[in-house]
Amino acid sequence: MVGLLTSDGCLIGDGRHIALTSKDIDIIQMTQTILHKEHLKIGTKIGQFKTSTYQFQFADAALYDFLILAGITPAKSKTIQSVDLPDEYYFAFLRGYFDGDGTIYGYIDPRWNKSYMYYTSFASASPNFLVWLDGQNARLIGTSPGKIQSKTRVHTLTYAKKNSRLIFHAMYHNRPAYKLTRKYDKFMDFITSDSCGKITPVRASGGMVDTHA
Secondary structure: OHHHHHHHEEEOOOOOEEEEEEOOHHHHHHHHHHHOOOOOOOEEEEOOOOOEEEEEEEEOHHHHHHHHHHOOOOOOOOOOOOOOOOHHHHHHHHHHHHHHHEEEEEEEOOOOOOOEEEEEEEEEOOHHHHHHHHHHHHHHOOOOOOEEEEOOOOEEEEEOHHHHHHHHHHHHOOOOOOOOHHHHHHHHHHHHHOOOOOOOOOOOOOOOOOOOO
16 A cells, blocks of 8 residues: 555645545555545546546545655655665565556567566656665565666666566565556566566565555
8 A cells, every 4th residue: 555655646735635546447446445445436537648547535644644754745756765664564565666656568589489578667756766666676575776767757767577577476475465457467477478487586584474555
């Protein structure tokens, strides 16, 4: 939950209301289920590129205060530096962030028959946040440094195939009930279609637990 709100959430300035916007209705409905707020209305909005997005707003002062303390503030997009949460919740956090602002893409490399080249990418308007994310992935998952690219409005942190397999295992190792199925299935397709797609176990000092982080 915290990862998803870091990517697609917005803290309203009144100190208690939180809004979530996504093009995936599944994300909105999943959030409603986790928060037991299925009764609240889901709105729609037409974006600047004439694409429809779904919106869900709710009041939760305790969650609002928790997010503030964790480093997620109103107008966070360009100012967020890091998120303060225990290591045991990081994998769930990363999965939530991937559901919101992550992507998996790839292609068949013509140099090797039946060999996929695929990449995992995380986007943010804050390059400092991506530096922190890269460091956390290295420390808790064992990835080598990803590639951070700066663009006009958004920055991306990208990992190639070996690191992508590590990230996949970290995010989905315990078959979490709450995930964006569309992205999971696409990621799994790349993993299973790769003849060299052996997943290396996550390097971690302690047990990781699945939460709604």
